Amino acid sequence: GQQLNQSPQSMFIQEGEDVSMNCTSSSIFNTWLWYKQDPGEGPVLLIALYKAGELTSNGRLTAQFGITRKDSFLNISASIPSDVGIYFCAGQDDYKLSFGAGTTVTVRA
Amino acid sequence: DAGITQSPRYKITETGRQVTLMCHQTWSHSYMFWYRQDLGHGLRLIYYSAAADITDKGEVPDGYVVSRSKTENFPLTLESATRSQTSVYFCASRYRGGTSTDTQYFGPGTRLTVL
Numbered sequence: 001g002q003q004l005n006q007s008p009q010s011m012f013i014q015e016g017e018d019v020s021m022n023c024t025s026s027s028i029f030n031t032w033l034w035y036k037q038d039p040g041e042g043p044v045l046l047i048a049l050y051k052a053g054e055l056t057s058n059g060r061l062t063a064q065f066g067i068t069r070k071d072s073f074l075n076i077s078a079s080i081p082s083d084v085g086i087y088f089c090a091g092q093d094d095y096k097l098s099f100g101a102g103t104t105v106t107v108r109a
Numbered sequence: 110d111a112g113i114t115q116s117p118r119y120k121i122t123e124t125g126r127q128v129t130l131m132c133h134q135t136w137s138h139s140y141m142f143w144y145r146q147d148l149g150h151g152l153r154l155i156y157y158s159a160a161a162d163i164t165d166k167g168e169v170p171d172g173y174v175v176s177r178s179k180t181e182n183f184p185l186t187l188e189s190a191t192r193s194q195t196s197v198y199f200c201a202s203r204y205r206g207g208t209s210t211d212t213q214y215f216g217p218g219t220r221l222t223v224l
Binding site for chain 2: 006031033035040041042043044088092095096097100102
């Protein structure tokens with residue numbers, strides 16, 4: 001499968017902070033996706049990006065599809081406790097997905 | 110609206126045993142997928158199916174068998190379970206649309222432990 005490099009691997013958030021994570025690939029994708037996984041659940045789609053350069057928002061989430069089609073980032077603004085979980089990027093090639101290893105977001109004590 | 114369901118949600122088995130994980134979707138989606146999730150690897154594709162009676166290997170198919178006699182079901186069988194197959198398994202489905210806007214929807218997962 002194609003390798004996606006997602007960073008950071010983990011992060012701690014404090015309520016109200018803005019956080020950012022990104023994903024890079026050695027291959028071009030026509031679609032980039034961001035999923036969130038809560039404990040004990042399957043991944044849920046947050047944002048889908050279909051065109052290079054596209055910037056898309058979903059509430060407090062903003063994601064961009066890189067111009068080279070080999071990268072994407074996800075920003076979460078004004079984080080809240082329910083933002084904790086694992087965030088995955090995925091590149092879609094026709095009907096198949098390649099996933100990053102995930103970014104684990106936890107609340108700073 | 111049940112969507113996509115998996116059973117069992119948790120399973121403990123022993124090395125060498127055969128175990129089958131079930132996946133059922135109510136959307137009549139053409140595509141179905143099986144992934145495994147391991148720490149540090151994200152989700153890796155095991156097998157997928159484009160329609161009933163059509164299946165193909167993904168990234169990590171060794172040790173697994175699939176079948177798809179009905180559109181709504183896509184069971185995954187470990188014929189002789191090994192400890193390295195301890196993982197969380199996710200099933201997903203996707204509408205066979207003509208646009209890139211169609212994407213995959215995931216089940217809740219099955220946590221499998223092989224002793």
